Amino acid sequence: MTLLGRLLRNRRAGDTHLAWNLPNLQGPDQLTLTSRDFDDGGPLPLAQCAKHIGGADRSPQLAWTALPPATAQLLVVVEDVDVPLGKPAVHCVALADPSGGPLETGALTAKEPGPGVRVLRSTIGRGYHGPAPVKGHGPHHYVFQLFALSAPVPDSPSPERARPRTLLPVITGPVLARGRLTGVFER
Template sequence: MTLLGRLLRNRRAGDTHLAWNLPNLQGPELLTLTSRNFDDGAPMPLEHCAKHVRGGDRSPHLAWTGLPPGTAQLLVVVEDVDVPVGKPAVHCAALVDPATGELETGALAGKEPGPGVRVLRSTIGRGYHGPAPVKGHGPHHYVFQLFALAAPVDGAARPDRARPRTLLPTIAAPVLARGRLTGVFER
């Protein structure tokens, strides 16, 4: 796998197609998103990486400040911008009740999400899927994005069943605020 990683080293999805850059998810960058587990731009601990790379596959703690009044729902999207394909891989998508205040470690689990968390489909499955980049491909950046929405994501879109690349562009609720945090992992 190291050879494959080196061969693909210059192929990366980039951030052009991040949820962050979708026209319907634009909004003021008022939220500060942090984690007890890693700082912005710093390496992610193995506990939050995929099991097949000897990780715990547990979503990191996430906390935010700056939530504006009128926030009806939060949207969390985690994407790997360095996958060697055309668009970033969605490692997690979830809807969160703003009253939760923060997400504890493991709260984005597919089978038993934390209180106030509704996990959606991702590129890989349902719930959080930790980093597991191709060995030798170089550092991968995992962008944790948080969007404060003025209305809940429900109705005809059927968010629980939709693929993220289908669902994300159809979210019509105005974004009141947003914030992001990036973790790095390399094999």
């Protein structure tokens, strides 16, 4: 696998197609997103990585500054901008109740999501899927994005069934505030 990683070293999705850059998810960057598990731009702990590389596949704890009072729902999107594909790989999409407070470690797990959390479909499956980049490909940046929505995502068509690249562009706003946090992992 190290050879494959080296061969693909210069191929990366980039951040052009991040949820952050979708026209319908634009809004003021007023939220500061933090985690007690890692610092912005710092390494993601192995516990937050995929099980098949020795991790626990547990989503990190996420906290944010005060939400706008009119926030109806939170949208959480985690994307790998360094995957050797045309677009970032979506590692998690979830909706959360804004009154629920911070998301504790493991709250984005499909089998047992945290209180007020609805895990949706990602590129890989439902719920949080931790990093497991190809060996030798270099550092991968995982962008955790939080959007404070003024209206809940409609239940029809079912957000749980929709693919991320189909669901994200049709979420209507406006987005009241947003924030992001980046973790790095390399094999």
